[in-house]
Amino acid sequence: MANNQAKKGVVIDYDAIANQESFKSLVRRKNSFLWSITAIFLMAYMLLPILTSYTTILHQKAFGEITFVWIYSAGLFIMTWGLCHLYVAKANNFDREAKAIIAEYENGGGRR
Amino acid sequence: MSNGMSFTAIFFFVAIVGLTLVITWWASKRTSSASDFYTAGGGLTGWQNGLAIAGDYLSAASFLGIAGAVALFGFDGFFFSIGYLVAYLVVLYIVAEPLRNLGKFTLADMITARFNNSKVRGTAALSTITIVLFYMIAQLVGAGALIQLLLGIDYWIAVLIVGFMMTTYVLFGGMTATSWVQIIKACLLMIGTVIISFLVLKEFGFSIATMFKEMTTATESGAAYLNPGLKYTNGLDTISMLIALVLGTAGLPHILMRFFTVKDAKTARSSVIWATWIVGIFYVLTIFLGFGAAAFVGKEDIIAANAAGNMAAPLLAEALGGDILFSFVCAVAFATILAVVAGLVLSGASALSHDIYGQIIKKGKITEKEQVLAARIGSITIAVISILLALGAQTLNVAFLVSLAFCIAGSANLPVIIYTIYWKRFNTAGAVTAMLTGLISALVLVAMSPNVWNPIEGKAIFVGEPLIFLTNPALISVPLGFLGGFIGTLLSKETDDAKYREVDVKANTGISVQDVSH
Numbered sequence: 051m052a053n054n055q056a057k058k059g060v061v062i063d064y065d066a067i068a069n070q071e072s073f074k075s076l077v078r079r080k081n082s083f084l085w086s087i088t089a090i091f092l093m094a095y096m097l098l099p100i101l102t103s104y105t106t107i108l109h110q111k112a113f114g115e116i117t118f119v120w121i122y123s124a125g126l127f128i129m130t131w132g133l134c135h136l137y138v139a140k141a142n143n144f145d146r147e148a149k150a151i152i153a154e155y156e157n158g159g160g161r162r
Numbered sequence: 163m164s165n166g167m168s169f170t171a172i173f174f175f176v177a178i179v180g181l182t183l184v185i186t187w188w189a190s191k192r193t194s195s196a197s198d199f200y201t202a203g204g205g206l207t208g209w210q211n212g213l214a215i216a217g218d219y220l221s222a223a224s225f226l227g228i229a230g231a232v233a234l235f236g237f238d239g240f241f242f243s244i245g246y247l248v249a250y251l252v253v254l255y256i257v258a259e260p261l262r263n264l265g266k267f268t269l270a271d272m273i274t275a276r277f278n279n280s281k282v283r284g285t286a287a288l289s290t291i292t293i294v295l296f297y298m299i300a301q302l303v304g305a306g307a308l309i310q311l312l313l314g315i316d317y318w319i320a321v322l323i324v325g326f327m328m329t330t331y332v333l334f335g336g337m338t339a340t341s342w343v344q345i346i347k348a349c350l351l352m353i354g355t356v357i358i359s360f361l362v363l364k365e366f367g368f369s370i371a372t373m374f375k376e377m378t379t380a381t382e383s384g385a386a387y388l389n390p391g392l393k394y395t396n397g398l399d400t401i402s403m404l405i406a407l408v409l410g411t412a413g414l415p416h417i418l419m420r421f422f423t424v425k426d427a428k429t430a431r432s433s434v435i436w437a438t439w440i441v442g443i444f445y446v447l448t449i450f451l452g453f454g455a456a457a458f459v460g461k462e463d464i465i466a467a468n469a470a471g472n473m474a475a476p477l478l479a480e481a482l483g484g485d486i487l488f489s490f491v492c493a494v495a496f497a498t499i500l501a502v503v504a505g506l507v508l509s510g511a512s513a514l515s516h517d518i519y520g521q522i523i524k525k526g527k528i529t530e531k532e533q534v535l536a537a538r539i540g541s542i543t544i545a546v547i548s549i550l551l552a553l554g555a556q557t558l559n560v561a562f563l564v565s566l567a568f569c570i571a572g573s574a575n576l577p578v579i580i581y582t583i584y585w586k587r588f589n590t591a592g593a594v595t596a597m598l599t600g601l602i603s604a605l606v607l608v609a610m611s612p613n614v615w616n617p618i619e620g621k622a623i624f625v626g627e628p629l630i631f632l633t634n635p636a637l638i639s640v641p642l643g644f645l646g647g648f649i650g651t652l653l654s655k656e657t658d659d660a661k662y663r664e665v666d667v668k669a670n671t672g673i674s675v676q677d678v679s680h
Contacts, residue, residue: 062673068663077670081584088255092408095248099241099404102390103397109389115374117388119237123244127442130247134438137254138431145428148671 066160067151073160076147083140091133098122170486171312174493178350182331182500185342189335196533199336200267200512201422206341208429212436215420217344219246219441220351221502222304222472223564226495228445229478230471232452233464236377236387238394239452243445245407250438252412254431257576260583260669262421262430268509269418269575270517273582276665277590280522285597287517289574290415292601293567294510295548297416298503300563302552305499308472312492317556325549328503332511332541337423340504347494347501348440354494358475359447361482362454373453380457387456399632403565406636410568413575415509416502427672454478507545515540558623562613565634569608573639574600577647583669585651586662592651599646600639607635 067073101108101122108119154160197203206214224246231239265272270286302321309320331339366373378385383392394400411417424430455464455474458481467473476495480488515536520528528536578596581588608614610629616622632638667673 064664064667065660067667067671067673073667073670077666080670084255088252091248091251095244095408096401096404098244099397099400103394103400114371115378115385115388116371119390120374120388123240126244126248127446130251131438131442133251134254134435138435141259141431142428144670148673151671152673 063155063161067155068160070151070154070160072147072151072154076144076151080144087133087136091129094129095126098126168485168489171489171492174489175313175496178493178497178500179327181346182327182339182343182497185346186331186335186339189339189342192338193334193336194534195530196267196516196537198338199534199537200419200508200516202337202341204423204425206423206429206433208424208432209436210341210345211420211424211429211433213348213440214341214344214423215417215433215437216440216444217346217348217351217501218416218420218505219437220348220444220498221564222301222308222495222499224444224448225351225355225498226304226308226472226475227470227564228448229451229455229475230464230468230473231393232448233455233459233474233478234461234471235393236381236383236452236456237390238392240449241390241394241400241404242407243448245404246411247438247442247445249408249411250434250441252408253417254434254438256583257412257418257579258421258430258434259427259672261418261579262424262427263669263672264583264665265422267419267422267516268512269415269579270513270521273578273593274521275668276582276588276661277593279590279593282590282593283517284522285594286575286578287513287522289570289597289601290513290517291510291544292605293413293415293570293575294506294513294544295551296563296570297414297567298506298510298544298548299551299555300560300567301499301503301506302548303555303558303560304472305496305503306552306556307468308492308495308499311467311473312476312496318553321549321552324499324503325545325552327500328507329542329545331500331504332507332545333538336537337508340501340508341423343497343504344501347497350494350497352440352444354479354491355444355447355451357487358454358479358482358491359450362450362458362478365454365458365482373450376457377453380453381461396631398637399634402632402637403634405640406565406568406572406634409572409576409636409640411571413571413579414567415513415571415575416505419505419509419512451475451478454482458482503548507541507548510544510548511537511540514544562608562633566604566608566613569634569636569639570601570604572600572636573604573643574598576640577643581647581651582665586659587651587657588647588662589651589654589656589658591654591656592647595650596643596647599650600643603639603642603646604635607632607639611635 112118112121228242261272264275270283273286274283305324306317306321310317381387421430455478459477464474476491479491519536574597578593612628612633614623615626615628619625
């Protein structure tokens, strides 16, 4: 993009940013959020074929002729929509922190 | 079913061809730089990109394939809907933002942001091109068969029509035209699906409970139709297939490419929200398409039209809405295929022209003008190769190529993406071995699978006993991809902590030189 080339002379000291306590804390919290949610939804998802293949729990009727496997699937759909919104809400917060980290760097943060 | 061309069918087909060509003409005036060509200049808004993601994602396999699979196998067909949808969370939580923050046009850009090495870039491009070609052959062969059936024209003419259209969009309108074709397709697909679902629900007196009750007697399977087990009887096979669906999506090049077409991570996120809702609602509606087809068309007629069940949705439209709805749905299926293959051509061309030609052969010393020319030549090359392969593959049962593409994406691309972003010790050797192990193991295992070998003639490509029982080997090949990257990394002493810190900062803050003043 044109803007990028216009400021080619600028060098970012990535080590300085990586050194900031604020950055380390953001990465730690962000990664633990992302990976714990990922572990949860992958487990919820993989549990479906495990339950349907090795048990008949989900084959039982829940409402009328609707069996639990449909209820479980509906749950996975609702989970997907819900986690999608959760991610965006969280990521917008992380954005604010990232902005603050860059501001801190501009003010000389992290440089030894 | 109506035979040959009806006036309404021709009207809808011509309307779609005309509309998309006008868009291409309009987009061609806005396509002058390489970034215009590959990413529409990064200028799409959240809802536009969201619809385009949905249009890119909901392939003929989703629309025609899942409707048919649910119609024939009840709940077992619905596994695909669940897998394709939940896969979006993997894309969103693990891949999308770091990819966007590190990459420019391609997956290889993102990996080479850390390992600036032509072997890494070349391997990533190879894996992208392999996935694109397999996926595209499946789409083109399906498209040829479908249009042959709908319009009564020869298979080869049908493939050439689709091939010509996709090449035209990409060649002249680049990502802008491709995106708008995908946006229009997503709207048409949703309209068509909602109308059919409404008509199905009306037949059941607008009661979900009644629908389920009637479905227990509507098919020869009885109440078993509503439970898993009609198609997938082997637990490990089912699990393996679901792994491929959920992990493969996050490595599909044409899906990943869509995240470069917006200006920032915030817009990327808003587009994913749009996409997840649209795609999710669509996948819910596949229940109505499938149940409706099973109840109102019947298994026998569905299989008579196409053994894989791909005609279930169009036949249901005809049964409930007559010739007009049938023609409309067929035209939607046509648009669906066009939008997906155009996206595939573009991602294949980006790997061929940007990665291999621009960055490896010309070492990045290439003018803007040359880049755009290379992109166009690359698009034609990818299009011609896939058209030729599709023409040769007419009689092969190629439906498994889609699941193969997912398997390679999950085994070759996902491990290297995750390691690049999250593993400090990862290195060049690891990146190459991760991709090669994933790619080769997926290819070899599929070559030994029941999709390729079947003792009954005509059921698969070769006659004989399969060497492994998994129809989709993701259960083995995805861990192999991760393991290959792990061992390859440890065998090489190379480490570069400073580079990882840079990647970590970029991935997590999205920082670029525009954000800092000194």
